[in-house]
Amino acid sequence: MAAKKKKVKVQLVKGMKDILPDEQLYWNLIRTKVENFARNYGFSRIDTPIVEATSLFKRTVGEDTDVVSKEMYSFVSQGGDKLSLRPENTAPVVRSYIEHGMLNLPQPVKLFYIGPQFRHDNPQAGRYRQFWQFGFEAIGDEDPVIDAQMIAISYFILKDLGLDIEIQVNSVGDSASRTEYIKILKKYYQDKKKSLCKDCSLRLNKNTLRLLDCKNKKCQELAEETPQMVDHLSEAGKEHFMAVLEYLDELDIKYSLNPKIVRGLDYYTRTAWEIFECSGKEGKLNALGGGGRYDDLVNILGGRETPAIGFAIGIERVIMKMQEAKVEIDKGRGFDIYIAQLGIEARKKALNLFEDLRRAGFSVSENMSKKGLKDQLEAADKKQVKYTLIMGQKEIADGTILIRDMESGVQEIVDYKKVKAEVRKRLDRNIAKNLKLKK
Ligand code: AMP
Secondary structure, three states: OOOOOOOOOOOOOOOOOOOOHHHHHHHHHHHHHHHHHHHHHOOEEOOOOOEEEHHHHHHHHHOOOHHHHOOOOEEEOOOOOEEEEOOOOHHHHHHHHHHOOHHHOOOOEEEEEEEEEEOOOOOEOOEOOEEEEEEEEEEOOOOHHHHHHHHHHHHHHHHHOOOOEEEEEEEOOOHHHHHHHHHHHHHHHHOOHHHOOHHHHHHHHHOHHHHHHOOOHHHHHHHHOOOOHHHHOOHHHHHHHHHHHHHHHHOOOOEEEOOOOOOOOOOOEEEEEEEEEOOOHHHOOEEEEEEEEOOOHHHHOOOOOOOEEEEEEEHHHHHHHHHHOOOOOOOOOOOOEEEEEOOHHHHHHHHHHHHHHHHOOOOEEEOOOOOOHHHHHHHHHHOOOOEEEEEOHHHHHHOEEEEEEOOOOOEEEEEHHHHHHHHHHHHHHHHHHHHHHHO
């Protein structure tokens, strides 16, 4: 006899999250909303692999960013390749754009994705190690109207999901003015090094812009007084930014200027924004996502100079905010028909009837493993069924079936062979009645 295996309780890995059936209603709603926006604004879906070469993120997101230096799930494969689970999706999309010659398509190439990302972050409410983002990328156009449209998409998707949203926007400048500005910042912080937190004193030389959005209180105080990027933009950079803001005004988007928005990743240029939910707990602002231009990224990855812009929004955070704000979501419509059966012969026949009706396009439901009629009628009630078809020994012997109107409780016997037509007749009557009521 084989030795009995010891019972071991295996649990969810830290920082991971199951998405249970109840929550799927939110996920479906968000997915549908994203797909509808994508269709209207002309974005096509792209899915890139979860695993990429580690160098992809080192070269783009930046070796000195927290995401790459501390949070990546990196490993060496059996074949000796250095790989990582993607911590974000923009660099993979741009890799794919270059690799598949999308440079030769009419520009801009507009792509969207929905997928899991992985960061070895400290888990807490709304922060996981596997989390989902949806994102939009428009590659190959530098017109400021595209910036405004991207901000608009990120804003209106979340507004449509019932959230109170504010956009905070900044310009981090093109690479030349950014380099100049970083020099100015370094100078500003030179004699203040001692007051910086440990992370920021390390960041000062490697990732200076991040000092502006450090959460440490002392660092935040120092950041209040820093020279601002918007005062050091080139003429063209200023013009671009002003045009973006004008379009945002035109679209009536709720936004504010925030010189501290620098975004965590290295590749951002010019327009950068973050998306906040602003009716949340204690009026606290909560970042749901962010985006920006990344005009140098295609070039960094070996393509020709190509302006581009994108944003990403965290789905778990959005759902958390929808739940906090008690956004009502449609639980989906009930079923038209439920099939109830009593006795083994009836059950066999019911299995086939279910398939028959389903194939014929009826919205039909069942609980074949339940035996009692009371249980089945209760289940039908819960599912907001309009009609229940009941089959027992007697009906099988007579070649009939019972149709029960679930609202009135009235039951009628009909010829089993005509069941489809009888159900259809009643459903049509129901539709006509509802239309009359609406008038
Ligand atoms: P980022 O790619 O860092 O700009 O993040 C964009 C959005 O993704 C954030 O505003 C969050 O909504 C979401 N996000 C980022 N990291 C996490 C995480 N560890 N867990 C859950 N959501 C996250």
